[in-house]
Amino acid sequence: MSSSETPDTPDFSTGIDSGRIPDNGIIAGRVGDDEAVLVRCGDSFHVVGAHCTHYGGPLAEGLVSGTALRCPWHHACFDLASGEALAAPALDPIPCWRVERVGSTLYARERLPAPRPRVIAGPALPPGVVVIVGGGAAGLAAADMLRREGYPGTITMLSADDSPPCDRPNLSKDFLAGNAPDDWIPLRPPEFYADRRIDLVLNARVAALDTKRKEAVLGDGRRYPYGALLVATGADPVHLDVPGAAAGQLMYLRSFSDSKAIIARAATAKHALVVGASFIGLEVAASLRARGIEVHVVGPEKVPLERVLGLDAGQFVRRLHESKGVTFHLGRTVGRLDGDTVTLDDGSTFAADLAVLGVGVRPSLALAEQAGLKLDRGIVVDRYLQTSAPDVFAAGDAVRWPDPHTGDNIRVEHWAVAERHGQIAARNILGQRVACDIVPFFWSQHYDVAINYVGHAERWDAIDVDGSLDARDCAIRYRRGGRTLAVATIGRDILSLREEVAMEQRAAGR
Ligand SMILES: Cc1cc2nc3c(=O)[nH]c(=O)nc-3n(C[C@H](O)[C@H](O)[C@H](O)COP(=O)(O)OP(=O)(O)OC[C@H]3O[C@@H](n4cnc5c(N)ncnc54)[C@H](O)[C@@H]3O)c2cc1C
Numbered sequence: 001m002s003s004s005e006t007p008d009t010p011d012f013s014t015g016i017d018s019g020r021i022p023d024n025g026i027i028a029g030r031v032g033d034d035e036a037v038l039v040r041c042g043d044s045f046h047v048v049g050a051h052c053t054h055y056g057g058p059l060a061e062g063l064v065s066g067t068a069l070r071c072p073w074h075h076a077c078f079d080l081a082s083g084e085a086l087a088a089p090a091l092d093p094i095p096c097w098r099v100e101r102v103g104s105t106l107y108a109r110e111r112l113p114a115p116r117p118r119v120i121a122g123p124a125l126p127p128g129v130v131v132i133v134g135g136g137a138a139g140l141a142a143a144d145m146l147r148r149e150g151y152p153g154t155i156t157m158l159s160a161d162d163s164p165p166c167d168r169p170n171l172s173k174d175f176l177a178g179n180a181p182d183d184w185i186p187l188r189p190p191e192f193y194a195d196r197r198i199d200l201v202l203n204a205r206v207a208a209l210d211t212k213r214k215e216a217v218l219g220d221g222r223r224y225p226y227g228a229l230l231v232a233t234g235a236d237p238v239h240l241d242v243p244g245a246a247a248g249q250l251m252y253l254r255s256f257s258d259s260k261a262i263i264a265r266a267a268t269a270k271h272a273l274v275v276g277a278s279f280i281g282l283e284v285a286a287s288l289r290a291r292g293i294e295v296h297v298v299g300p301e302k303v304p305l306e307r308v309l310g311l312d313a314g315q316f317v318r319r320l321h322e323s324k325g326v327t328f329h330l331g332r333t334v335g336r337l338d339g340d341t342v343t344l345d346d347g348s349t350f351a352a353d354l355a356v357l358g359v360g361v362r363p364s365l366a367l368a369e370q371a372g373l374k375l376d377r378g379i380v381v382d383r384y385l386q387t388s389a390p391d392v393f394a395a396g397d398a399v400r401w402p403d404p405h406t407g408d409n410i411r412v413e414h415w416a417v418a419e420r421h422g423q424i425a426a427r428n429i430l431g432q433r434v435a436c437d438i439v440p441f442f443w444s445q446h447y448d449v450a451i452n453y454v455g456h457a458e459r460w461d462a463i464d465v466d467g468s469l470d471a472r473d474c475a476i477r478y479r480r481g482g483r484t485l486a487v488a489t490i491g492r493d494i495l496s497l498r499e500e501v502a503m504e505q506r507a508a509g510r
Pocket residue numbers: 133134135136137138139158159160161168169170171172204205206207232233234235253254255280364367395396397398412413414415416418419441442443444445
């Protein structure tokens with residue numbers, strides 16, 4: 001970028017009047033050729049990079065809270081003084097520049113060094129070896145945080161996957177639609193594991209945990225002793241028995257390999273059957289439509305996503321997909337498959353040379369069960385994400401934790417929550433006693449419509465829709481007993497962030 005291309009963008013290195021920026025204000029600009037934002041928190045001013053390190057979200061449209069800046073797209077949070085990514089889904093810091101004040105003029109000076117790993121100063125001695133079972137969102141975020149916190153010992157990550165931790169949300173969206181190359185999908189490049197001394201073992205399914213001898217045992221008998229262990233085994237897609245389906249005809253989507261296999265078959269497919277009208281099924285439908293494939297979505301519910309988002313939003317999502325050419329068969333199930341012919345339970349038929357099932361997931365609990373960990377429709381953990389076994393923590397889709405916002409024990413399947421769990425568990429492994437008080441957050445993408453959801457509402461007695469779904473500008477509040485439990489937004493990212501902060505403050509009694 002040259003200054004002649006951006007005449008109206010202030011260059012913070014040449015000085016800017018501090019009076020131009022209100023408290024908690026953000027001004028978009030640059031430092032030389034680098035896009036940057038200037039942020040004011042009370043009497044302090046910060047110049048940091050303009051783009052979130054997750055998917056490049058515009059931080060100028062974010063929210064300042066305390067001394068942190070939150071990204072409008074998926075609620076990552078960055079420390080303004082150091083640039084550190086305090087909360088996932090971003091894991092990498094944003095750049096920061098030193099700010100000098102001369103009279104009322106602010107100058108961005110040299111770029112500050114990236115945050116360095118902290119020096120361990122916890123009350124407890126770090127365990128000699130941390131074993132992480134699971135190579136997904138929670139596992140990777142935990143390993144990353146252990147090193148950021150200065151943990152010097154051995155980290156071994158045992159993953160049943162055949163590829164390193166990957167950006168799972170992308171597998172049903174841009175990657176499946178053909179808009180993201182393969183190299184966007186790994187969460188980290190291979191050198192990350194070498195540099196951080198993270199021993200990543202793939203195709204390594206842990207068959208047993210011996211919590212007395214403190215060992216994880218693979219199916220082939222290899223044993224991994226641990227000082228502390230994190231169970232981050234995630235969830236597995238629910239499989240359906242469809243009469244007539246040939247071996248391998250029904251495809252599921254959880255891993256990078258699954259997504260690549262669907263893409264390979266989509267290359268020649270003309271008509272797709274998608275079973276399941278929930279988030280993953282509908283995202284798959286959108287991506288296959290982007291490939292020009294005719295898509296039929298079959299689901300037993302009358303309105304897609306009604307159970308999670310309510311009637312109005314569910315009907316909107318249906319209209320949106322129909323406007324893109326998706327055919328719904330709702331209130332229906334698949335009776336049988338005969339080659340390329342799908343027969344529904346009402347006897348109607350259509351052709352499909354690709355069949356993808358997205359009928360939900362189940363927490364992956366076999367290992368926890370074998371180890372005798374306390375279970376309740378998930379691995380039961382306390383507010384520090386500790387399981388019922390000493391030195392065994394758990395994080396991500398597999399856990400049910402005490403949520404201070406609703407007062408319920410909850411289990412969710414959200415990317416950012418799994419990563420934040422991993423980060424919290426890592427710090428607790430190091431003895432920091434960090435309570436898990438995060439506000440749940442997820443997003444879902446349908447064509448050019450992003451739905452953001454903060455909070456958690458399994459049941460509600462009132463829904464308020466503010467704004468217009470069809471105009472893609474609304475907030476939907478889910479209330480119980482007069483209390484807002486969750487808020488879904490379309491086109492109102494800043495409101496979503498404000499609601500998140502308000503929920504955090506309510507839980508903290510502020
Ligand atoms: C296609 C798709 C799209 C999604 N889109 C979104 C989205 O848009 N927004 C959102 O918020 N969430 C989304 N999610 C959900 C999100 O990906 C999950 O919530 C998140 O991945 C959970 O992280 P996790 O670490 O708990 O589990 P995972 O990421 O599933 O990782 C679990 C890991 O454990 C391994 N494992 C399991 N058992 C064993 C064992 N016994 N031994 C060794 N390893 C084991 C698995 O191989 C895997 O590596 C999506 C999920 C999918 C599949």
